[in-house]
Amino acid sequence: MSDYQYAVELNNLTKRYGEFTAVRDVSLQVPRGSIYGFLGPNGAGKTTTLRMILDIVKPTSGSLSVLGAPSAMDVRERIGYLPEEKGLYKKMKTWAVIAYFARLKGVGGKEAKQRAYELLERYGLKDFSDKKVETLSKGMGQKVQVLASIAHQPEFVILDEPFSGLDPSNQQVMEDVISDLSDAGSTIVFSTHVMSHAERICDRLLLIAKAEKIFDGTIPEAKAIIPKMVNLSGVHDANKLRALPGVTSAEATEGMPGSYEVCMADDADPQQLLRDCFRDDIELTSFNYREPTLHDVFLHLVGEDAKVATFR
Amino acid sequence: MKNTLHIAGREFSDNARTKGFWINLLMFPVIILASVKVPQLLEEKAKPTRHFVMVDQSGELAGVVDAGLERHYKRELFRKLSEYMKTHMATPEGEDGVEQPNMADMLEKMPADSFQMDMTGDMTDSILDMLDDYDPRMMDALANPESLDAMLAFMKPKMKEGAPEFEAPRRMLERVDMPEDEWGELDPMTSSKDDLVAHMKPYLLDKKAFRDHKDPLFAFVIIPEDAFQQLKGRDKPMIDPTEAPKLGVQYWSTNLTDKDLANVIERALNLEVQQRELLARNLDGNEVMAAQSTKMLFASFDPKKAVGEEVVSMADTIRKWAPIGFVYLLWVAIFTVVQMLLNNTVEEKSNRIIEVLLSSATPWEIMVGKLVGIACVGLTMMVAWILSLLGVLKYLAGPTVEWAGVVLEVVQTSGLLPLFALYFAAGYLTYAGVFLAIGSLCSTVKEAQNFMGTAMIILMVPLFTMVFVAQDPHGSLATFLTWIPLYTPFVMMNRAAADPPMFDLVGTGVLMFVTVILMLWLSSRIFRIGVLRTGQPPKILELIRNLTTPLKNQ
Numbered sequence: 056m057s058d059y060q061y062a063v064e065l066n067n068l069t070k071r072y073g074e075f076t077a078v079r080d081v082s083l084q085v086p087r088g089s090i091y092g093f094l095g096p097n098g099a100g101k102t103t104t105l106r107m108i109l110d111i112v113k114p115t116s117g118s119l120s121v122l123g124a125p126s127a128m129d130v131r132e133r134i135g136y137l138p139e140e141k142g143l144y145k146k147m148k149t150w151a152v153i154a155y156f157a158r159l160k161g162v163g164g165k166e167a168k169q170r171a172y173e174l175l176e177r178y179g180l181k182d183f184s185d186k187k188v189e190t191l192s193k194g195m196g197q198k199v200q201v202l203a204s205i206a207h208q209p210e211f212v213i214l215d216e217p218f219s220g221l222d223p224s225n226q227q228v229m230e231d232v233i234s235d236l237s238d239a240g241s242t243i244v245f246s247t248h249v250m251s252h253a254e255r256i257c258d259r260l261l262l263i264a265k266a267e268k269i270f271d272g273t274i275p276e277a278k279a280i281i282p283k284m285v286n287l288s289g290v291h292d293a294n295k296l297r298a299l300p301g302v303t304s305a306e307a308t309e310g311m312p313g314s315y316e317v318c319m320a321d322d323a324d325p326q327q328l329l330r331d332c333f334r335d336d337i338e339l340t341s342f343n344y345r346e347p348t349l350h351d352v353f354l355h356l357v358g359e360d361a362k363v364a365t366f367r
Numbered sequence: 368m369k370n371t372l373h374i375a376g377r378e379f380s381d382n383a384r385t386k387g388f389w390i391n392l393l394m395f396p397v398i399i400l401a402s403v404k405v406p407q408l409l410e411e412k413a414k415p416t417r418h419f420v421m422v423d424q425s426g427e428l429a430g431v432v433d434a435g436l437e438r439h440y441k442r443e444l445f446r447k448l449s450e451y452m453k454t455h456m457a458t459p460e461g462e463d464g465v466e467q468p469n470m471a472d473m474l475e476k477m478p479a480d481s482f483q484m485d486m487t488g489d490m491t492d493s494i495l496d497m498l499d500d501y502d503p504r505m506m507d508a509l510a511n512p513e514s515l516d517a518m519l520a521f522m523k524p525k526m527k528e529g530a531p532e533f534e535a536p537r538r539m540l541e542r543v544d545m546p547e548d549e550w551g552e553l554d555p556m557t558s559s560k561d562d563l564v565a566h567m568k569p570y571l572l573d574k575k576a577f578r579d580h581k582d583p584l585f586a587f588v589i590i591p592e593d594a595f596q597q598l599k600g601r602d603k604p605m606i607d608p609t610e611a612p613k614l615g616v617q618y619w620s621t622n623l624t625d626k627d628l629a630n631v632i633e634r635a636l637n638l639e640v641q642q643r644e645l646l647a648r649n650l651d652g653n654e655v656m657a658a659q660s661t662k663m664l665f666a667s668f669d670p671k672k673a674v675g676e677e678v679v680s681m682a683d684t685i686r687k688w689a690p691i692g693f694v695y696l697l698w699v700a701i702f703t704v705v706q707m708l709l710n711n712t713v714e715e716k717s718n719r720i721i722e723v724l725l726s727s728a729t730p731w732e733i734m735v736g737k738l739v740g741i742a743c744v745g746l747t748m749m750v751a752w753i754l755s756l757l758g759v760l761k762y763l764a765g766p767t768v769e770w771a772g773v774v775l776e777v778v779q780t781s782g783l784l785p786l787f788a789l790y791f792a793a794g795y796l797t798y799a800g801v802f803l804a805i806g807s808l809c810s811t812v813k814e815a816q817n818f819m820g821t822a823m824i825i826l827m828v829p830l831f832t833m834v835f836v837a838q839d840p841h842g843s844l845a846t847f848l849t850w851i852p853l854y855t856p857f858v859m860m861n862r863a864a865a866d867p868p869m870f871d872l873v874g875t876g877v878l879m880f881v882t883v884i885l886m887l888w889l890s891s892r893i894f895r896i897g898v899l900r901t902g903q904p905p906k907i908l909e910l911i912r913n914l915t916t917p918l919k920n921q
Binding site for chain 1: 369370373374378381384386680714718719720722723724725726727728729899
C-alpha cells in the first residue's frame with residue numbers, strides 16, 4: 056500500500072461543459088481515514104466533482120491526486136464507488152452481481168463469491184442471495200448496490216447520495232455500513248442532502264454551491280461560522296441587554312413584543328449571559344440557547360435562494 | 368485485460384442464459400425439419416380425398432377423365448413404390464461387390480439441363496415428368512395391379528430383412544356418382560346447366576350432406592353435350608367478344624387454390640381432344656407424339672471448371688444458390704446479436720451501471736469486453752445453427768429427400784463455411800460498432816428503437832438484393848454494393864460461389880479491415896461521450912463537434 060497523507064487532493068479543479076461551468080476552482084484535501092461529507096444544493100457540482108475524482112470525467116483545468124496517484128484509474132482496485140442513480144443488472148442473481156463488481160476490482164472468483172454471501176448475511180439480505188435482482192425491492196436493491204461497491208474492501212469509498220430513497224431503518228443500516236468501513240480504516244467521501252446524517256457521521260465537510268466551494272472544514276469549525284444565538288423573551292429594556300459583555304447585537308423578534316434574538320461573540324459563554332442578566336436585573340420570562348445546527352450553517356452560507364432547491 | 372474478460376464473460380452468460388436464446392437455437396433445426404416434413408405429412412395424412420361429381424352430357428368423356436385420374440394415381444403409386452424400394456432395399460454390397468451409386472456423385476455428373484431439377488422433388492419425379500412429357504399414356508402401362516404384384520414379388524428377396532409390406536397410397540382424387548334419387552326432378556343428361564348447378568350448390572357449400580361423406584363435395588364438373596364444338600386452338604374460330612361467352616367444360620368448386628383436380632381433368636380432356644384432332648387430320652398420334660417429344664440434347668459448360676468437368680452439374684446449380692442461404696443466415700445472426708448489444712448498452716446506461724463500470728475499467732476495456740462477449744454469443748448461435756443444419760441435412764438426406772444430400776455435400780466441400788466465418792466476423796464488428804454507439808447515445812430503449820427503425824431500412828438492402836446478386840454475381844449492382852462498406856460482407860458472401868476476381872477479394876478484405884478499425888475507433892469515441900450523457904440523444908452536428916474536441920473540454 057502506497058504512502059500518502061491525503062486520500063484525495065484537488066488543486067484548483069475546474070470543469071466546463073461548453074459555456075456552463077459545473078465546478079469552478081475547487082481545492083480540497085481529504086485526510087486519510089476521514090469521513091468527508093459533500094454538501095450542497097442540487098446542481099451545485101457535487102456529482103461532477105466526484106466523477107472527476109474517479110477520472111470518469113476529465114477536468115478542464117486544475118490537477119488532482121487520488122491515493123497518491125494522478126488518476127483514479129491507476130488505483131481503481133482500491134476505490135469503491137456508488138453512483139447517484141442506482142441500478143443493477145436485473146437478470147443476475149444477487150450474489151452474482153456483488154461478486155461480479157468485486158471481480159472487476161481484482162478480487163479472485165472464489166473469494167468474490169464468498170464475500171458476496173458474507174456481506175448479504177451481515178446486512179440482513181441472506182434470504183435474497185440466490186434470488187434475481189429484479190425480485191428485490193428498491194431499498195433492498197440499493198443496499199445490494201452499496202455492498203457491491205465495497206465488496207473488494209476498498210481503502211477509499213465514494214458514495215454519491217447513499218441515503219436517498221432509503222427508509223429510516225435502512226438509512227441506519229447505511230450509517231452502520233459507513234462506520235464499519237471507517238472502523239476498518241477506509242477513507243469515505245459521500246454526498247448528501249440530509250444534514251442530520253452529515254452531522255452525525257462526518258469528520259469534515261465540503262460545502263459547494265453554484266459550482267464553488269464555500270466551506271471546507273470540521274463540523275465545529277462549520278458551526279463556529281455562524282454566531283451563537285440566544286432567544287430571550289420578557290425583556291423590557293433592550294439597551295441594557297445590548298450593553299452586556301459578549302453581546303454583539305439584539306434584534307426584536309418580529310410579532311413577539313419583548314422577544315429578542317441575541318447574537319454573541321465567538322468566545323462568549325451563554326451561561327455568562329444568563330448570569331449577567333440576573334445581575335443587571337434584566338427581566339426574563341424565557342432564556343433559550345441552542346447550538347447552531349448544520350442546517351443553520353448551510354442556510355447561512357448558501358443563502359435563502361438555495362432553500363427550496365436543497366430541502367426538497 | 369482481465370476486466371475485459373470479466374465483462375465479456377458477464378455479457379455472454381447474461382445473454383446466453385435467456386430463454387429466448389435457447390428457443391432461438393432450438394427453433395432453427397426444428398423449423399428446417401418442419402418446413403420439409405410438415406408439407407409431406409400434410410399431403411400424405413391430413414389432406415382429404417377430393418370427391419367430385421361429374422355430369423357428362425356429351426356421353427363420351429367420362430371415361431377419358433377416369434383414365435386421367437388413374438394416371439394421376441399411378442404416378443403417385445409409382446413414386447411411393449420407388450421410395451419404398453430405395454428405403455428398404457438391402458445394399459447390394461457384399462452380394463456382388465458392386466457399390467451402389469452415390470446419389471450426390473450422380474447429381475454431380477448429371478447435366479443440370481437434362482432434367483427439370485425440382486428442389487423439393489427427387490429423381491423419380493424427374494423420370495415420371497419425362498414419361499409424361501413423351502406420352503402421358505405411357506403411364507397407363509406402368510404399375511398395373513398385376514405388374515405391381517409381380518414386381519413386388521420379384522423385389523422381395525432383395526429387400527432388407529424385416530422390411531414392411533408395401534402399402535399402396537390412397538387415392539387423392541375420386542369421382543363419385545350421384546344416386547339417381549338425389550337428382551329429384553332433374554335428369555342430369557338433359558337438364559339445363561343452370562338447373563344442375565343450382566341443385567348442386569348446397570352440396571358444394573356444405574349445406575347438404577352428400578351421402579355419408581364427412582367432407583363437403585369438393586367439386587362439380589359439367590361437360591356439355593357439344594363439348595367438341597367448344598374448342599380453342601390455332602385453326603378454331605376466334606372468340607367473339609360480342610357474343611355470349613361459351614363456357615365449355617365447367618368446373619365448380621369452393622376451393623380454387625388447390626388446382627390438382629382441375630389440372631388432371633383438363634389435361635385428360637386436352638389429351639383426348641388432341642388425339643381426335645390428329646385422327647381427323649389423318650395423322651398417326653403416336654408418330655406425332657414421338658416427333659413432338661424429340662429434343663436436342665443441350666448442356667451448359669463453365670469455362671472456369673477443370674478440363675473434362677466443365678459440364679454445369681446439378682451440384683453446381685445448388686452451389687450457385689447456396690450463398691443465398693448463407694447471406695440470410697449471416698444477416699439474421701448479425702442482427703440478432705447486435706440487437707443484444709444495443710439492449711445491454713441501453714440497459715447499463717439507463718441503470719447507471721455504466722458509471723460503476725467506468726470506475727472499474729476504461730471505456731475501451733468495457734467496449735471490447737462487450738464486443739467479445741456478444742461475439743461469443745453470436746458464435747455459439749452460428750455454430751449451433753450450422754451443426755444443426757448439417758445434422759438435419761444428414762438426417763433428411765436419403766432416398767426421399769435427395770437434394771438434402773447434395774446440399775450437404777456442397778456445404779461441406781465448397782469452402783463457403785470459412786468465408787462465412789470471415790464475413791460474419793467483419794459484419795459483426797462493423798455493425799457492433801454502430802449499434803454500440805447508438806446504444807451509448809440513447810437513454811431509453813424507446814429512443815434506441817427510433818434509431819433502429821431508420822437503421823433497419825438501410826440494413827435491409829442486402830436482403831432485397833440477394834437474389835439479383837446471385838443471378839449476376841459480377842454485374843454492376845453486385846460490384847456497386849460490394850464497395851459500400853456496410854454491405855460488403857453480405858454481398859461478398861452472396862458472390863462467394865461465383866469466384867469473384869482476386870482484386871475484389873483482396874480489395875474488400877482491406878476495405879473491411881479498414882472499416883472495422885474505423886468503426887471501432889469512432890464508436891469508442893462516441894461510447895466514451897455517450898455513456899455519461901443524460902437526456903435526449905445529441906444532434907448530428909453536436910456529435911461531430913463532440914468527436915473533434917478533446918475530452919477535457921467536453
